[in-house]
Amino acid sequence: MTRSVVFVFIWLVAAAVANAEAPALKVTVRELLAHPQKFDGQRVDVRGYYTAGMEDSQLWPSARVAKRARSLDESVYVDASVYGPPKPPHIPDPDTVKNRYVRIVGEFHARRLEPGIWNSPSGPNIRKASYFQPSR
Numbered sequence: 001m002t003r004s005v006v007f008v009f010i011w012l013v014a015a016a017v018a019n020a021e022a023p024a025l026k027v028t029v030r031e032l033l034a035h036p037q038k039f040d041g042q043r044v045d046v047r048g049y050y051t052a053g054m055e056d057s058q059l060w061p062s063a064r065v066a067k068r069a070r071s072l073d074e075s076v077y078v079d080a081s082v083y084g085p086p087k088p089p090h091i092p093d094p095d096t097v098k099n100r101y102v103r104i105v106g107e108f109h110a111r112r113l114e115p116g117i118w119n120s121p122s123g124p125n126i127r128k129a130s131y132f133q134p135s136r
Helices: 002-019 029-034 063-068
Strands: 025-028 043-052 057-060 076-078 100-109 125-134
Touching: 025 029, 029 043, 029 076, 043 063, 043 076, 043 125, 057 063
Parallel strands: 025 043, 076 125
Antiparallel strands: 043 057, 043 100, 057 076, 100 125
């Protein structure tokens, strides 16, 4: 009986370790933009200045860059999949965090994953955020 309990315990611990998410890579918005292929498909932990509008949701290196930019090429797109549906309880409404510095932990992609299926720009984007909150 004791051996069975020990075996089950070891099996449960091994299963939990196997299913644990790898720690996210701490990067900057500038690093993601400079080397998108290096981080493609990786979980990233990134801080930046977040803006959101009717059809855009961007993470910028700084507020200054966001205000002076002439193109979205200087930012990383935050995909709508971050917000659901259904909306995850740990993700705030975009309007409550826009025009602020935020921290996002999510899956980074160097380019659009499914052309024609969702409306993101063709450049770098973040999807499936497990953390998205105002930065302190």
